[in-house]
Every structure is written in structure tokens, then in C-alpha cells.
Amino acid sequence: MNQKTLTKADLAHFTGSEQWYRHGLARNVLYTEGAQYVAEHGGAYWLIDEIAFGQAESAVAAEEFQVWRLVVNTDQTATLTCDDGNDRVVFTKQIEYTDFPLPEIRFYFTNSIILLPSEY
Template structure:
């Protein structure tokens, strides 16, 4: 069951439609992210998720070649998780088991296109 913080986070994330600011990643300078992603990273303390998605653009050729990427983090009750990348057509191009996470939501979906990471509501 979701706690109050998770419910508030989930509700607030749905209010992001478009962005005013573009945030450039410090390590992966070719990538930017939106106000919604900045809010998510700050409130859920999950900058690690942004780092991982951008790092995989260099580590995994199958990921890098996809022009439109759908990233999903699914958290299990035992606080393990699965991070997957799809191409938007129900094809999984990458998946990774995460042995521990304290991510606040049971699931999050993010898009990466044109070197911009964004929430689905910002697309």
C-alpha cells in the first residue's frame, strides 16, 4: 500500500505538462531533462535513476540506437526492482535487475527522445 508521500508524489507528477526549464546532466552533457524529471529526482531522491538511464546510452548499443525509449522502473515488495527499456512498440531492448532500492513509487515510466528525458505527461 502506498504511503502519503508516494500518493502525493504520484499526484504531483501528473500535473507536469511541458517544461519551462531544461536541466543539463553534469556527467552526460549531451542529455537534458525536464522540470518533471527534476521534481521526481529531488522529491524521490532518485538522481541515480537519471544517471543509470543516461549511462546505458553509452553502455548498451541496443539502447542507444532506439530514437524513442520507454523506461520503466518496477519496484517489488522486497525492495528489489526491474529497470527496463522499451522502444514504444512493446519490444523490450534492455532489462536490468536492481538488488535494492528505496524508490517511493511502485512503478514509474519515463520517456527518452531527442536526448531529453521526460515524464509521459510532458511528452
């Protein structure tokens, strides 16, 4: 098993993206170098999947700009939410277990691209 080495300080280094990654199943979804880094170093390809597959929900797809937030609880459960950028939640999912290394992370989704807020 790979050790998760993701820290909050790592994320500050991503302020743009020169390379895009295409989601393996949701082929219309791209993600940035920062999102790839989180997936690889945080063991969170599942989180990229959740955001990509979440686009199939009509309430989610109706939002041109989305803020995805994962909050990890001390018991290793988590809540994943999507809002419209104005704190109006359009999607919520309870995660029964996660070993994601950070207590919280946010992604933006716009123009079919998943990115870190610092890459926007």
C-alpha cells in the same frame, strides 16, 4: 537523510517544461522539470543516471524513442527496463535495492531528453 515526498498525484502537474537540466556527466543528455522533480523528491538522481548512462548501450542508443520503466517489488528490489515504445525490450537491469517511493514510474527518452510521459 531527506524524506522522500513523491506521490503519483504530484506527477500529474507536469504537462510541459520551461526549464531544462543538463546531466552532470552525460553532458549531451537533458532532462525536464518533471524528471528533476522525481529525482529530487523521490531520491532518484540515480535513476536519471541509469537512463543517461544507458545510452552507451548500442541496443538502447539505436532506439530514437525509448520508454524507461522502473518497477519496484515489495522486497525493495526493482527491475529497470527500456523498450522501443512498442513493448520490444532492448535493455533490462535488476536493481538489488531501492527505496524509491512509488511502485512504478515511466520516463520517455527522445532527442537526448529525459521526460515524464505527461510532458511529451
